[in-house]
Structure formats: structure tokens, C-alpha cells
Amino acid sequence: QITLKESGPTLVKPTQTLTLTCTFSGFSLSTSGVGVGWIRQPPGKALEWLALIYWHDDKRYSPSLKSRLTITKDTSKNQVVLTMTNMDPVDTATYYCAHWVQGTKTVDYWGQGTLVTVSS
């Protein structure tokens, strides 16, 4: 059974760096064809892809946010970490991590999401 759970601060100040951790079970990021992605959703708005890390450590970022994002994995801990620098109130959103399957080039299992509010 695949599960994922996001953790991190619920409130950050403008210009601060956000660090989110995705802790998962039921799969290994050392398995070929697997990855973990981050997607966010501002309140009442649509979903937006942020970043993706593959089993072989290749990484992909949203071009519009690439300069602010870093995604890393710790295979031994079954964790993926996303950092986003220079946070702004427009970055207020629910942040999801999800299990990626290369064979279908999509995510199937999602975490519950964590709401991050950016405010002074």
C-alpha cells in the first residue's frame, strides 16, 4: 500500500525559505521507473506542477519557478524534500507530494496535502 505525507511549516514570512518534506511508504525511490513529484494548489484555484525527482536522481522543475526550487531525495529515509526560496503571499497554497510512475508519465497516489500560508 502506497502512502505519502507532507510535513513542514504552516506559516512562513515573505522572503523566507520554505522546506517541505514528503515521507512515503509502500515503494522505494531506488526502484526503476519511480519518482516523487510536488504539486501545489492555491485556495480555490487549479493545480500546478512544481518539481519531480526520478529514481536515478534526475530532476525536473517548473521553468517559471526553477530559480527558487530545489528537490532532493533520501532513499534510506524514504523522504523527498522540496525547498522554495523567497516566499511571497502568492505562494500561499496547499502543497501535495505524489507518487510518479514513469511508465504512465503521471502520478497515481497523492499525499493529503499541507496548507502553507505566506504572511507577515
Place this chain on the structure above:
Amino acid sequence: DVVMTQSPLSLPVTLGQPASISCRSSQSLVHSDGNTYLNWFQQRPGQSPRRLIYKVSNRDSGVPDRFSGSGSGTDFTLKISRVEAEDVGVYYCMQGTHWPLTFGGGTKVEIK
């Protein structure tokens, strides 16, 4: 970026009646490997998205067979043959063929 355009934005449906959601992409979603990576997700109120359909027409395990996906190239459709109360929510298409991956703006299905 590939722009995914969904219509309608809102879809009021009578229980037991069919519903259809359109998703159009700004460029072809046929990958160089010959597959078309178009997916549909359902997001019920207060919940995380749930994948319903992958690669245009493949239904996920546990998804009722009243949901079906079709289409090709740049034009795709999600159909619900008979809407039930539990189908209320927002539906998103998502393309996995081109990076960056992109979602449609969503279609809100509600009961009349």
C-alpha cells in the same frame, strides 16, 4: 508550455444523467514513443486529487465503469454515463507528454 483548456468551467447535472467534460491541448500529446499521456483526476471537496484515467482511456482500479475517457491528439473527453451524488467535485485533465507537465483549469461538477 502546453496549455490545457477545459470546458465547461461549471457543469450542473441532474442525478442519473450523463455528463461530458472537454479538454483541449495547445499541441499534440502524442509522445515520441507513440503513447498519449493524458490523464483525468477527480478532486472531491476537501480531498486530495484522485486519478481516474491514465493514457487517455485506461480506468484506474476501483474507478466505477460509468467513467470513461476518450480522444486523441489535442482533443479529449471525460464522460460520466450516469452522474451520482458522489461524483460532485472538480475534474482536472493533465498532460504528461511534455515538460513542464500541465493541468487544465478544472471543471466543477455539481448536482442541479
